[in-house]
Amino acid sequence: MRNRPVLVAFVLGAVAAAIGIALGLTIHWFPAQASTQAKKIDTLYDVLVVASVPIFVLVTTVVLFSVWRFRMRPGEEERDGPPIHGNTKLEVLWTAFPAALLISLCSYAYVVLRDVEKKPSGGATEMNVDVTGQQFEWKFSYPASTTGGAPVQATQLYLPQGQPVRFNVRSLDVIHAFYVPAFRLQIDAVPGQTTNLRATPSRLGTYVFACAELCGLGHPAMRTSVHVVSPAAFRAWLRSQQQPAGGQGPPPGGPGAPPGPGAPAPAAAGTGAPAAARRAGRSDARRRADAGARGADTLAGAGRPAGS
Amino acid sequence: MAAKLRAPGFYRAGTFTLGGVLFSLALTYLVRMSYGHGRFHHFIAPNAILTVSLIAAPLAFLVGLGAFDYWFYWAAGKPTRPEDHSSHGAHSWRDYFRVNTDHKVIGIQYTVTSFFFLLVGGLMAMLMRAELAQPGSQFVDSNTFNGLFSVHASLLIFLFIIPVFAGLANFVLPLMIGAPDMAFPRLNALSYWLLPIAGLMMIASFFAPGGSFASGWTAYAPLSDTAPIGQVFFTLAVQFAGASSIATALNFLVTIITMRAPGMSFFRMPLLVWANFATSLLVVIATPFIASSQFFILLDRGLGFNFFNAGRGGDVLMYQHVFWFYSHPAVYIMMLPGFGIVSEIIAVKSRKPIFGYRMMAFSLVAIVVLGFTVWAHHMFVSGMQAWIRIPMMITTAIIAVPTGIKIFSWLATLWKGVLHLDTPMLFALGFLTMFTLGGISGVMLAMVPLDIHVSDTYFIVAHIHYVLFGGSLFTIFAGVYYWFPKMTGRMFDERLGRMHFWLTFIFFNLTFAPMHIIGLQGMPRRVADYSSQYAGWNLVISLSSFVLGASILIFVYNIVSSWRGGPRAPANPWRGMTLEWQVSSPPPIFNFDAVPTVVGGPYEYGVPGAVHGIFKGGAEVKPAPAGTVARPARE
Numbered sequence: 027m028r029n030r031p032v033l034v035a036f037v038l039g040a041v042a043a044a045i046g047i048a049l050g051l052t053i054h055w056f057p058a059q060a061s062t063q064a065k066k067i068d069t070l071y072d073v074l075v076v077a078s079v080p081i082f083v084l085v086t087t088v089v090l091f092s093v094w095r096f097r098m099r100p101g102e103e104e105r106d107g108p109p110i111h112g113n114t115k116l117e118v119l120w121t122a123f124p125a126a127l128l129i130s131l132c133s134y135a136y137v138v139l140r141d142v143e144k145k146p147s148g149g150a151t152e153m154n155v156d157v158t159g160q161q162f163e164w165k166f167s168y169p170a171s172t173t174g175g176a177p178v179q180a181t182q183l184y185l186p187q188g189q190p191v192r193f194n195v196r197s198l199d200v201i202h203a204f205y206v207p208a209f210r211l212q213i214d215a216v217p218g219q220t221t222n223l224r225a226t227p228s229r230l231g232t233y234v235f236a237c238a239e240l241c242g243l244g245h246p247a248m249r250t251s252v253h254v255v256s257p258a259a260f261r262a263w264l265r266s267q268q269q270p271a272g273g274q275g276p277p278p279g280g281p282g283a284p285p286g287p288g289a290p291a292p293a294a295a296g297t298g299a300p301a302a303a304r305r306a307g308r309s310d311a312r313r314r315a316d317a318g319a320r321g322a323d324t325l326a327g328a329g330r331p332a333g334s
Numbered sequence: 335m336a337a338k339l340r341a342p343g344f345y346r347a348g349t350f351t352l353g354g355v356l357f358s359l360a361l362t363y364l365v366r367m368s369y370g371h372g373r374f375h376h377f378i379a380p381n382a383i384l385t386v387s388l389i390a391a392p393l394a395f396l397v398g399l400g401a402f403d404y405w406f407y408w409a410a411g412k413p414t415r416p417e418d419h420s421s422h423g424a425h426s427w428r429d430y431f432r433v434n435t436d437h438k439v440i441g442i443q444y445t446v447t448s449f450f451f452l453l454v455g456g457l458m459a460m461l462m463r464a465e466l467a468q469p470g471s472q473f474v475d476s477n478t479f480n481g482l483f484s485v486h487a488s489l490l491i492f493l494f495i496i497p498v499f500a501g502l503a504n505f506v507l508p509l510m511i512g513a514p515d516m517a518f519p520r521l522n523a524l525s526y527w528l529l530p531i532a533g534l535m536m537i538a539s540f541f542a543p544g545g546s547f548a549s550g551w552t553a554y555a556p557l558s559d560t561a562p563i564g565q566v567f568f569t570l571a572v573q574f575a576g577a578s579s580i581a582t583a584l585n586f587l588v589t590i591i592t593m594r595a596p597g598m599s600f601f602r603m604p605l606l607v608w609a610n611f612a613t614s615l616l617v618v619i620a621t622p623f624i625a626s627s628q629f630f631i632l633l634d635r636g637l638g639f640n641f642f643n644a645g646r647g648g649d650v651l652m653y654q655h656v657f658w659f660y661s662h663p664a665v666y667i668m669m670l671p672g673f674g675i676v677s678e679i680i681a682v683k684s685r686k687p688i689f690g691y692r693m694m695a696f697s698l699v700a701i702v703v704l705g706f707t708v709w710a711h712h713m714f715v716s717g718m719q720a721w722i723r724i725p726m727m728i729t730t731a732i733i734a735v736p737t738g739i740k741i742f743s744w745l746a747t748l749w750k751g752v753l754h755l756d757t758p759m760l761f762a763l764g765f766l767t768m769f770t771l772g773g774i775s776g777v778m779l780a781m782v783p784l785d786i787h788v789s790d791t792y793f794i795v796a797h798i799h800y801v802l803f804g805g806s807l808f809t810i811f812a813g814v815y816y817w818f819p820k821m822t823g824r825m826f827d828e829r830l831g832r833m834h835f836w837l838t839f840i841f842f843n844l845t846f847a848p849m850h851i852i853g854l855q856g857m858p859r860r861v862a863d864y865s866s867q868y869a870g871w872n873l874v875i876s877l878s879s880f881v882l883g884a885s886i887l888i889f890v891y892n893i894v895s896s897w898r899g900g901p902r903a904p905a906n907p908w909r910g911m912t913l914e915w916q917v918s919s920p921p922p923i924f925n926f927d928a929v930p931t932v933v934g935g936p937y938e939y940g941v942p943g944a945v946h947g948i949f950k951g952g953a954e955v956k957p958a959p960a961g962t963v964a965r966p967a968r969e
Contacts (some may be wrong), residue, residue, distance in 0.1 A: 036618060039923075049356070055851065055854045055855075056854055056855070057855055067783045067784060067786075070783055070784055071778075071854075072782060074784065081770070081774060082767075082770055082771060085741060085770045086767050086770075088745045088749070089745070089748065089763055089766055089767055092748040092753060093753060093763070096684075096750060096751050097753045097755055098752050098753055105685065106685040106939045106940035107685045107750055107751035107939065107940050108686070109686070109687055109938065109939065109940035109944075110687065110689065110746075110749075110750070111687050111691070112689055112691070113691040116952070121735060124734065124738045128731040128732060128734060128735065128777065129728075129732075129904065131781065131839065132781070135723060135782055135784070136785055139723075139724075140899070140940070141780045144784055148891040151886075156919070200557040201554055201556070201557065201650065205546050205856070205858065208856075210786070211786060211787070212715045212786050212787065213717065214715055216650050216716070217556060217650055218644020218649075219644070219650075223626070228425075233866065236858055237903045238790040238791065238858045239788065239790055240478075240550050240790075240860045242557060243548075245480075245860065245861060246476065246858075246861035246863040246864065247863070249865075324891055327627060
């Protein structure tokens, strides 16, 4: 009889955990899955939810149960509890079990990490895209090896569905971060080095491409779009970009002069965000100019095509 | 007037501060002239004068206030009045505005000052939430917004959580180990007076040309290298706050090691003492790293050192490594003292010995050691060498094991106890559940692939607030309520205390839980504007945050009115066994009229006849029956 309340608490806890896990798995936590990587990361999250909910429920149940069962009743003001100093078996259990659980979660996460970052298998070729962050806009450059002709510059990212892509990410001034929530992928753009990211777009559509690292005044507006299109549409887009830019296009590799509003405008140019960002960031640009020779060095150093 | 200017105090401090500014002006003038700047107006460089002033003026202020008087007297061979206790104790509110060497006065100075900065920092959060209630730009521009979240975080980390724990421990720790004061009372006073300087400097940055520092509390280079002069206010304020932190930690270490009462072995120390011992180790080892990271920035900005200029061979990622080598252990600096507070409260309010006392102490030490091996988990997407991510993921996950031991031991302490569910206990239980959530999201963040997605999103904001608000702040409230009778000699209003707890608990969750969702959806943090798909949750968050912000007014009213006119507190309102409850409330000027002798563990509740400390000298104390405590001779 004495143990019945514990049994009740256990049952209630198990029910709460079950409901919590069910809720955790049915809620749409994430934006659309637009890359093959996203699916694996979402599954990892589901596993983490399944592992976490029971632990939280356990702690909460013990607290609520204690509050209900062991609270001081009138007349007990001077009473003390039993002098229990510890229990070695319990302590070993709650050291060893979480350690084992955490090690297995880490192993699984490691496998997922290897999986999302590995080279495409089975002879699939990777398409290279150079991404350059600068206060407060992104530029995408498709090198000749990708376009099969003249290189293409754009302010919005176009990717063919199903094609593994390797991004080479650079920054011209401060740290930015390449972040596409629909791909579940992020990497910092670091001045002075080239960082890399692999993605395989899997779902047609237009997604947000944001800067996730605070980079100054225009940071919130440093957004653009990723368009995942069919391979045929992608080739057509590349051709349309090559035609007007073909003759007097910027030299390969270098970002050249910043494209004005009228310069080789991509078909779907302009949400207006980059322009607004430039306005917002004018004072930042001034400050960079004030930094003088130092700033110029940074620009020259980081603007060169990647040596590595 | 002349006498006032000669005597230590605010008049002399003001004069000296002015002198410090003039000195900075002269120094920069001379240096620029000697380096051959050609024209007169080149000699007067406002940014250079401001930078040097921000170093010289505060130091001059401290000299003027009298923080160094004793050492100057001693160095000059003048009489130093070692037996003069005029700077002990507080007789009126004015005594709290002097360089006071009494640890109890300093503890209250620390705590009240920190809460002032909590209110300022919280107000900034309200302004941010007002701006974020809707997408678009409503109240503040982007620069002000970036300044608000940078100053908010800096104030609450360096001027609230870290020092308020130091303040509470300053008051109760010497009492708990049976010491008459801290080991270095004058250093203690100096540590305190460094704090308001750091805080005011951070707030004053809003008046700097170009606005306050706006590169986040992380101040990542090279953004902070090229930011307007407001950035220097952060760079230097951190030095003052850091120096204060290190000096206090050394003081705690020496006090704990050398000033324990007879019989107070390490394994008879209350867990709050253990927690502050562990925290002080972290502070002493880690804090120099943030100081150096900010010195790098200062040298880059002021003297063109190019530490973080990639174009001149600088290394941008080095800043992050040095910064996080402090700033991750700092999370434990902001949490371990809270563990100590909660251990005290849960044992006393459950009327049971703490479950697994030795494991509680060892897990603190384990966290100290492991805390230094996880820093790069803040840099999973930073572009550092990819292999570092794996060991850092494992250590980050493993540090949840000692933390889990603590959580489970507290739960086991509750089990079969006699729970007194008053305000301190409610906050302690609120901490237990909310900190568990923060710990769980922490383990999720340790998993590299998930962290890649949610880095720099609101998921991070949610996690850090579950740890620092649901974790640290709840323990701070618990501790303030718990020791309020001891510190002030008055009881607080229990009804208002409960109302404060429930409002805080409910609206804390309504404010920060939805941030997990918008974070997973991909809303970046540190943005004044956001896309309309996040508008619904942001409105909920903002409205909840206003109630959360208002709930602290109940706390402030309760504390102020109870301090002024609350009922007198008995010496031991909670029937605690630890030594601080065995003296009057507030304690006598040198804490103990007779030196206590410790004869048992600190949490022997329910053990028949157990006593923690006895007072020799006056009436002999007989071992008391269970539930009562040994009374000091003076009562």
